[in-house]
Amino acid sequence: MELTGAQILMKVLQEEGVDTIFGYPGGAVIDLYDELSRTTDINHILVRHEQGAVHAADGYARASGKTGVCLVTSGPGATNTVTGIASAYSDSIPIVVITGQVPSKLIGNDAFQEVDIVGITRPCTKHNYLVKDVKDLAYIIKEAFYIASSGRPGPVLIDIPKDLTVAKAKYEVPDKIELKSYNPTYKPNVKQLQKVVELIEKAKKPVIFAGGGIILSKASDQLTKLAKKMSIPVAGSLMGLGGFPGTDLLWLGMLGMHGTYRANMAVSEADLLIAVGVRFDDRVTGKLDEFAANATIVQIDIDPTSIHKNIPVSVPVVGDAKISLGILNELLEKQDFTDIDRQRKPWLDKIDHWKKSTPLAYDQSDIIKPQFVVEQLYSVTNGEAIITTEVGQNQMWAAQYYHLSKPNHWITSGGLGVMGFGLPAAIGAQVACPDKTVVDIAGDGSIQMNIQELATAVQYGLPVKIVILNNRFLGMVRQWQELFYDKRYSCTKMEHAPDFIKLAEAYGAVGFRTEKPSEVRDVLKKGLSIHRTVIMEFIVDREESVYPMVPAGAPITQMLLV
């Protein structure tokens, strides 16, 4: 039996187990939407801007561990997805973005709502397709899901011309996708891991540096087992938070520009650094030639391009984090390490000393401190909420003071740093996990970048919670201007903002505000207890800065402290 392109799309989506699409209709996809209305087991979440659809799919993917899906129209619908796609590409998040395209015959004629979205997104997708024949459609969609979710995951875009959505073809899909030019290496070279075992045996000051790869490959248990068995302290990248229990004694906190004192010091003094699922971003390394200068560096990553890119590595291991750490644990199992606690004591004592001498800190005052809000949120939610963030100071305070303990509970635009990410991402996460508390930690600047998605949250009854740390500044840029530009606050004052309480109400959500530290906890408790979309606005100290801070380009031991 022959099916239309639209029917083929829905059928493959169902076979791929897709239960939710985030999207926005338009002329080029009207036949796809028509078919969607007849498809029973796929929910559609109508966002208010296509950028929101991609961030929501991203949030959904991270919270659920599945591939997120977006559906948008041609032209502006497609171009509006670009920021979201670039963010997912930076953070290696599996999403499939389906864009409508003008009819095949019009392609190249500058037709209404035509853009070359395949050309535009080529550098920020893992792969993309312009479908030219309806016969290829089923295969391409299946291949897209396979590529998005395998190896180092990433966004894949499929551009479907309008005429193909009504053209007919026989429904044929292979059971399994095999590509001669794409075979990710999951199983590592065991000889390389044997070298790691020897290095661990010899090391006096080992540190594990865990990144987003831990979350993506679901390697938290293996990581925790390795760290505990060998008493190795663990530092995280921003993307790796939640991959190791944030309350564990071996946890060092985040590494890098706004990392903890003990994490930055430990990595700088380590004689062995085992990096897993990281790419040594410049915000992590600071000055390259002084980064982990005393350490033999082991790097485990599924993407060969991540190895030797920024940092020379002594023992490269190409492979999946979970499989590699699993094998490493097996190899270590055969060794005798009864004496390990005594061996590690001087190193762990030193780290403990750093922790006690220079903890994360801020000065209390009678004005609300943003860090205090995050600490209270952590306490009120028992550290169990799914946290999304916007970008800037709010993101760093959330990373520092919400001590995540579980994977898939931390959803932030790490690589690209997209303001306006947190609210749509929270919507996606809430759709994936309807019974969990989902909180977007936001600033007054970035929340306004995708504030329209409040309507989406309210329409679908999603009880997303938004904590706005309002300092009436673009805080992170202001902080740089304070520290490095003699306090010339060029264009960072947000003197006018909407009344967020009234705004929440106008959208059909609930709003609370406080200026008093004594009310912070009550507002959080009250806001979190309401099963509706809620904004909680905290008027915070205007010129509070994120510390520690490593100035750009400086070695990470050179931290500005409170």
Next chain:
Amino acid sequence: MTEKRHIFSILVDNKPGVLSGIVGLFSGRGYNIESLCVAETNEPDVSRITMVSIGDKPVIEQIKKQLYKLINVIKVNDLTETEYVQRELVLIKVTAKQDQRAEILRIVDIFRGKIVDVGFEHYTIEVTGPVEKLAAILKMLKPMGIKDVARTGNIALPRNQ
């Protein structure tokens, strides 16, 4: 670190957009392209791209890995790591006045070139060879007055396999 010239022989799926992906990778990451040559192989669904690039060791290593990361790239060979043969074809339109004609023909003969077009005041010469040979004939013809040059860029294959 010292920069070296490398010849990459890249097998790719013969599909639209694949070349654009490779060229975009080079421009986006700031790698050099000295020459680029693309055509089908004996398998019609596979194309061979021969690309000459310059870079130090870490850059060349990244280029190779980044190329592999593209979904439609099947195989990347850095020929400079092996024994290989390389050829390039050049068309040279050179001023050929009466008193220069004999000398030009002698030069073309020495380089085993061919005259492929002739006019009252010019010859167009076809020469094939490795880069050094082409540089040599261009040097010899320069005093005659070169009007135009078209080169194919390098193509290459490993010697044994």
